[in-house]
Amino acid sequence: MAGTDTSIKIELQPSPAVILCEPQLGENIGTAARAMANFGLWDLRLVRPRDGWPNEKAVAAASRADHVIERVRVFETLEDAIADLTLVLATTARPRDMQKEVIGPDEAAQRMAAQVAGGRCVGLLFGREKWGLLNEEVALADTIVTLPVEPAFASLNIAQAVLLMAYEWRRHSASGTALPFSGVMAEVAPREELVGLFGHLESTLDASGFFTAPDKRPTVINNLRTMLERGKFTSQEIRTLRGVISSIDRRHERPNPNRQKPAAKSD
Amino acid sequence: MAGTDTSIKIELQPSPAVILCEPQLGENIGTAARAMANFGLWDLRLVRPRDGWPNEKAVAAASRADHVIERVRVFETLEDAIADLTLVLATTARPRDMQKEVIGPDEAAQRMAAQVAGGRCVGLLFGREKWGLLNEEVALADTIVTLPVEPAFASLNIAQAVLLMAYEWRRHSASGTALPFSGVMAEVAPREELVGLFGHLESTLDASGFFTAPDKRPTVINNLRTMLERGKFTSQEIRTLRGVISSIDRRHERPNPNRQKPAAKSD
Numbered sequence: 086m087a088g089t090d091t092s093i094k095i096e097l098q099p100s101p102a103v104i105l106c107e108p109q110l111g112e113n114i115g116t117a118a119r120a121m122a123n124f125g126l127w128d129l130r131l132v133r134p135r136d137g138w139p140n141e142k143a144v145a146a147a148s149r150a151d152h153v154i155e156r157v158r159v160f161e162t163l164e165d166a167i168a169d170l171t172l173v174l175a176t177t178a179r180p181r182d183m184q185k186e187v188i189g190p191d192e193a194a195q196r197m198a199a200q201v202a203g204g205r206c207v208g209l210l211f212g213r214e215k216w217g218l219l220n221e222e223v224a225l226a227d228t229i230v231t232l233p234v235e236p237a238f239a240s241l242n243i244a245q246a247v248l249l250m251a252y253e254w255r256r257h258s259a260s261g262t263a264l265p266f267s268g269v270m271a272e273v274a275p276r277e278e279l280v281g282l283f284g285h286l287e288s289t290l291d292a293s294g295f296f297t298a299p300d301k302r303p304t305v306i307n308n309l310r311t312m313l314e315r316g317k318f319t320s321q322e323i324r325t326l327r328g329v330i331s332s333i334d335r336r337h338e339r340p341n342p343n344r345q346k347p348a349a350k351s352d
Numbered sequence: 353m354a355g356t357d358t359s360i361k362i363e364l365q366p367s368p369a370v371i372l373c374e375p376q377l378g379e380n381i382g383t384a385a386r387a388m389a390n391f392g393l394w395d396l397r398l399v400r401p402r403d404g405w406p407n408e409k410a411v412a413a414a415s416r417a418d419h420v421i422e423r424v425r426v427f428e429t430l431e432d433a434i435a436d437l438t439l440v441l442a443t444t445a446r447p448r449d450m451q452k453e454v455i456g457p458d459e460a461a462q463r464m465a466a467q468v469a470g471g472r473c474v475g476l477l478f479g480r481e482k483w484g485l486l487n488e489e490v491a492l493a494d495t496i497v498t499l500p501v502e503p504a505f506a507s508l509n510i511a512q513a514v515l516l517m518a519y520e521w522r523r524h525s526a527s528g529t530a531l532p533f534s535g536v537m538a539e540v541a542p543r544e545e546l547v548g549l550f551g552h553l554e555s556t557l558d559a560s561g562f563f564t565a566p567d568k569r570p571t572v573i574n575n576l577r578t579m580l581e582r583g584k585f586t587s588q589e590i591r592t593l594r595g596v597i598s599s600i601d602r603r604h605e606r607p608n609p610n611r612q613k614p615a616a617k618s619d
Contacts, residue, residue: 090503090504090506091504093503093504094504095502095504095505120512122502122505123501123502123505123506123507123508123512124500124501124502125502148507150505178356178532179533180533180534184538184586184589187531187533187534189531191523231531231532231533232519232531233391233519233522233523233531233532234390234391234522234532235362235389235390235391235392235522236356236357236360236532237356237357237358237360237361237362238356238362238389238390238417239356239357239390239532240356240390240415241390244512245387245390245511245512245515248512248515248516249515249516249519252499252500252516252519255500255501255502256458256500286596289600290596290599290600292603293599293600293602293603294599294603295595295596295599295600305592308589308592309592309596312583312585312589312592312593313583315582315583315584316579316580316582316583317582318579322575322579325572325575325576325579326579328562329553329557329562329576330600332557332560332561332562333556333557333560333562333597333600333601334600334603335560336559336560336561336601336604337604337605338604
């Protein structure tokens, strides 16, 4: 469908970031950029693109979505890529054995619109072409988004998945039906603070010998992160939890007048 | 996004026909077929495809949407292609100087769903790559459908336009109400287990000297309980968290060959 009106200047509105995890082909980065531009998205972030960046094939495939391509940012880790976001949605076409909510694109767009209307930053994660997102990447997200595809023919390429999510975003944001954000709940902490909590807890658990079966460590860590993520902690709450971890961890290192011996076992 | 479940047999449900008017590239026919298959459409009709039919490039680009490709019908005129339809919607990205209603994709899907539920046949027209539908083709349709694209970046390829319309169709038709999988949210633990976790944590924190200001202790405890409650933990998760607390608490009491100083984590 032709129809671009080149007399209209593109205005960048607050909108979700699109984060591609280890994209393999430049063409797919470019077509994803174009799909974003179709529906007014512009913040494209790449985590370890296989062929590096900048990428000529991406530029060619973007079909003049220059305002997206020029703003691409590359990150070494997913944690860095989502550090400033307060709502992170992971797109996946297959179920994960994780205690994490699964929603559809319209619900996802509504939630993103409510956050963005409140001045916060949100993002959508998309996995690599061959096998999507890793479980450890999904564990960093708040919620799983899946598309209502035909189960017997579910394979979508990245640009198509981006297109559908961008379409839903625009449908919900432009229509003015964005939910007004409730003022009761305090702000959820930026993702980097949550990741900081994860790191603090996990290094403490490593030191304490918590992971008795090393091969199960990644699964246990994903489960712990999933649990903690669901709390939607504020910055203050994260500081409190980190204080909790440090306090328990250091109890044998500092004198404390209130400390009691654990109840002595009678024998 | 991977995720096709090849064990599921595709069932062809009554659904809209997709009519491509004079498509130029076989690749676009193929990717349109694939997009249809993603959302359960299967009736693809071609009016005077430039490179004839069958078309090897179309087959390759369809990525195994064989059930669509095998059923393709070719017509000499648009009138023939839409002869059996009672509702025909013309997709276009630019306004036409025509006394014809213009609706969005969700409204279009609702109207199609109502017709199909009544046992009637409906179809969606898509134009040629270079300049879309001719006015005389639009004139044969009931209504114009246009997508809520960014006006300054409105160009969508055919497969993307088909994908979005097929997505809306599925969202509104009966089969679209369910996502292909849902979250595996297990049962939230009975409240006594959560209370047990509170007690375990709080006695450990008492012993570690966490509550430096005794008058603030009740408030801090309420805040901790509020935080933990929001996680909606399962029984298994509560056991894991209690294991975490015990592990950190006891790290100085038991020898552990793997023990290291916690890595200083910046946050």
